[in-house]
Amino acid sequence: MTFDETLNLLASISLLLGAFLSVAAGIGLVRFPDALSRMHAATKPQILGLIFVVLAIALESREWATLLLVIPIVLFQMLTAPISAHMVGRAGYRTGNFSKETLVVDELEDAVNRASTDAADSRRGTDDARA
């Protein structure tokens, strides 16, 4: 097997792995019970699947310029995917879009309850002052 054939084979395997992760995310989105566990499935193609496909592009083109062009894709995705996941997870928890029995430990509950009580107290305080 020549060097070129080996690289082609590696590119094909990377593509197949990326496509497999994409399908895994789709199945997870359909099968998982609530928004927070669906987020877990959704992150698989976002980073690892993209890395596999980008690797396939680099292996197929075999130029340093392509590698330089392709690195920012993974970099930007790694910068932005956690932020959006954080926002969705936060909104999902605060609005109760999850089922409580799927959690083992809920360490956030106390903090959120305390913050809500504080906000309610301060609101009541201003009402009293006005009255």
Added chain:
Amino acid sequence: MNVVFIVTSVLFTIAALLTVYRIVRGPSILDRMIASDVLLTTLMLVVGAEMVYNGHTRTIPLMVVLASTAIFATIAVARYVSKQDRVPTQATLADPGTLADPGPGTGEEATP
């Protein structure tokens, strides 16, 4: 390479159809947002796979732009999800105590 082309195309199609199913079914806006995020990621992977099949690198800028701007829609929606967007599930209908207590509030304000 031809077999790989067919197999990956089928896999990407299945993935896209499953995410579209989740976008249509919901039930909450967050589920739809997560699914549309995955659909956009699948689109990025398809654009990359097409470059591998046809042996060119012309659509790499498209992938860079998609990777850096996909965040905006998610943040915009997640920022303005409010408590009244919660969809009652079977568990909530049977026993309201199983879901997380939304806490005090009128239910009209967005999440802080």
